[in-house]
Amino acid sequence: MKVDISDILTISGAGMEIDWTGAPPEREPADGFVIDSDISFSGTLTNNNGILHLDGWLEAVYKSACYRCLGEIGGALRLRIKENFSGSTDAEQNDMYPFEGKKLDISRALNDNIILNLPMKHLCSEQCRGLCSKCGANLNEVQCGCSDDAIDPRMEGLYKFFERS
Ligand SMILES: [Zn+2]
Ligand SMILES: [Zn+2]
Structure with missing residues (x-):
């Protein structure tokens, strides 16, 4: 311009x-x-x-x-x-x-x-439940059959990292 x-x-x-x-x-x-x-x-x-x-x-x-x-x-x-x-x-x-x-x-x-x-953290909503780490289902839309302890332990650190940021 x-x-x-x-x-x-x-x-x-x-x-x-x-x-x-x-x-x-x-x-x-x-x-x-x-x-x-x-x-x-x-x-x-x-x-x-x-x-x-x-x-x-x-x-x-x-x-x-x-x-x-x-x-x-x-x-x-x-x-x-x-x-x-x-x-x-x-x-x-x-x-x-x-x-x-x-x-x-x-x-x-x-x-x-x-x-x-631009926002540092971009979420569709603060309540967004994200994707199931096992089956990939969008947890805002469906309740998949995977158990609550489905988070892969190797992924847990990464989740914590994102929750913090
Ligand atoms: Zn979202
Ligand atoms: Zn699932």
């Missing part, structure tokens, strides 16, 4: 509106997350003594899978974006995104914000 900044680049205090809808910078921003519909950003870009300040809202809808039952789940992000862009060479040391020329690419800034705000 590139913004033509020629109108504000040389004038401190100048600003412009951005209202954009389009393809996400990355279709799979993180492992297990897919964004297959357009995302949108609306806000302003202001020249503050040569630093370009982006301020607005990003909206995206993602799909993912529940880690217990593997059922499809999705969610929506509505994120306040506040990022600075600098044309100087020490931009990144100062926690700003670098830019060159008269086109400002805000894709990386948007993508970083998406990645940071």
